[in-house]
Amino acid sequence: MRRIGVGIIGCGNISGAYLTAAQGLPAIEVRALADMRTAAAEKRGAEFGLPAMRVDELLKRDDVEIVINLTVPLAHTDISMAVLRAGKHVYSEKPLGVNVAEARKVMDLAEEKGLRVGCAPDTFLGGGHQTARQLIDEGAIGTPIAGSAFFMCPGHERWHPAPGFYYLRGGGPMLDMGPYYITDLVQLLGPVAAVMGSTSRMRSERLVTSEPMNGTLIPVEVATHVAGTLEFESGALVSIAMSFDVPKHRHTPIEIYGTKGSIAVPDPNRFGGEVAVARTGGEWETMPLTHGYADGNYRSLGVADMAAAIASGRPHRASGALAFHVLEVMEAFQTSSDEGRRVAIQSRVERPAMMRTGIETGQID
Incomplete structure (x- = not known):
C-alpha cells in the first residue's frame, strides 16, 4: 500500500493527538502544517519536526493529497471548501458544518470535483x-x-x-x-x-x-x-x-x-x-x-482508513455521508424543541463496514 501525504490546517488543542497517532499509521505521512496563527503552526512544527507554512502554501503542495481540517467549527466549511477547490481530499474535525446547509455545500462540491470527504469522529473504529x-x-x-x-x-x-x-x-x-x-x-x-x-x-x-x-x-x-x-x-x-x-x-x-x-x-x-x-x-x-485499536488514542485512524480506501478504491468508513447524516440528526433536536414536533430525517446512510478482526494496531484492512 502506498503511503499518502497529508497536511493539517489548524494547530490547536486537538492537533497534538492527531499528529501523535499519525506517527504509528503507515498508510499516511503528515508532510506540512498550517494555521492562521503562525506561532501555533510553528510550535507544532517544532514539536513534531514538520514544516509550518501559510494555508495557501500548504494547499499548493503536490505531495499532499489529504488535508485534515482541525479548525474551529465556524471555520470548518470555509476551509473544507478551500481544500476541495485546491483539488485535495478533505478530512474534517466534527461537526462537518455548523448546520446542514453549510455541510451540504461541502458534499456537493466534493461530488462535483470527484473528491472524498471524511469526518471525525473515528473512535467508532476502535476495538x-x-x-x-x-x-x-x-x-x-x-x-x-x-x-x-x-x-x-x-x-x-x-x-x-x-x-x-x-x-x-x-x-x-x-x-x-x-x-x-x-x-x-x-x-x-x-x-x-x-x-x-x-x-x-x-x-x-x-x-x-x-x-x-x-x-x-x-x-x-x-x-x-x-x-x-x-x-x-x-x-x-x-x-x-x-x-x-x-x-x-x-x-x-x-x-x-x-x-x-x-x-x-x-x-x-x-x-x-x-x-x-x-x-x-x-x-x-x-x-x-x-478487534485492534483498543489501547490508545488513535485520532488519525479515520484519515488512515480514508487513505487506504483511496489507494484501493473502496469506500472509507468515517465518511462525509455518515457525518452529514449525524449532523442532520443533531440539528433536528433543536428544530423539534423549537417547533414542538417529531422531525423526520431525510438523509440515509449505510452502516460503515466493520474493521477486520485480527488486524494489528497500525494496520488498515
Missing part, C-alpha cells in the same frame, strides 16, 4: 466499539429494540485553554459531543429515521476557570442541555441526553437493549474500553475484545 458491533450483528442480545446514550458534565470551561467556541454557533454539547455518540449508534444500529427533542439554555454567560482565561466571562449562544429520543429505521428507540449543565451523574455512556439481552458499549470518545453483555435473567459479563 471496543467494533467488538460491540460484532456482538450485536451476531445476535448476542437478539434484536435491538431500545437503548440509552448519555454525556453530561459541568462544561468545558473548567479545562480547555480557549473554551469560548464551545458556546457559540456550531458548539454546545450536542454538536460537540453528540457526534461521538450518534455516530457510534448509527454504526451499531443503522440510520436514524426521526428525532424528538427538548433543549434548554439556563445561562447567557459562563465563567471560565481554566488557564489562561481564568475569571473571564464568555457568551452562550446555544442550548447547553439537549435531551430526546432517536427513532432508528430499524425500529429501535434510544433515549439521549447531552449536557454542559450537569455536576455529576451515574449513567453509562451507551447501552443497547435487545430481545435476548443488553450490551454496555464503552465511552464513544475513546477507542477501547470494556464491553459487557447481560443475557435475559443473567448478570453482566465482560466480553473479550475482538
